[in-house]
Amino acid sequence: MNEQIEKAHFETIMALSEALDAKDSYTAGHSRRVMQYSARIAWRMGLGDRDFELLKKSALLHDLGKIGVPDAVLRKRDRLSDEEFGVIRAHPGIGADILKAVGSFRALVPAVYYHHERFDGLGYPDGLKGDDIPILARIISVADSFDAMTSDRAYRAAFPAAEALREIERNKGTQFDPQVADAFVSCSWDIITDINKGSFPEPEYYL
């Protein structure tokens, strides 16, 4: 892709992710922060340029399938029923189906589809284990979990960043790829500094 087309492509992805986050005040900025945390992890891990580009875009659109999940389920404060869990668990597949339909988005499908897999094989949608889970999905999983823990949700207040970091450490090797979790912990100072400042580098910073 030439530079101008690539810029337009990235801007389209940013707009889509902002539209998604606007669905719910609790998720405002979530996709963008997951992209920013993922980018920091990828730098630390020395990911190649092509993977780095794919990672940023996939992270921005990781929850795209939530467009297909009713607001009443997404915003529910009480315990979800099994049926409602089933609806939530469909979102990686819905996101992948939307992306498959657009040629230039097709490369984002694996990371989006597998972002809720767990390293120990107990995740969804397919229960993939370890290195069978695409590396970009393993990175998004850590970034996504950290942001979910450090943000207020309809059903609970945010955890302090230090506590969320301990949780990432504690779930190393079970929920999270140990290498990715270590990379995240080793750049957590930068991330916590960004959070405390209340500002993050602009997306162009990562281009």
Ligand SMILES: [Fe+2]
């Ligand atoms: Fe998700």
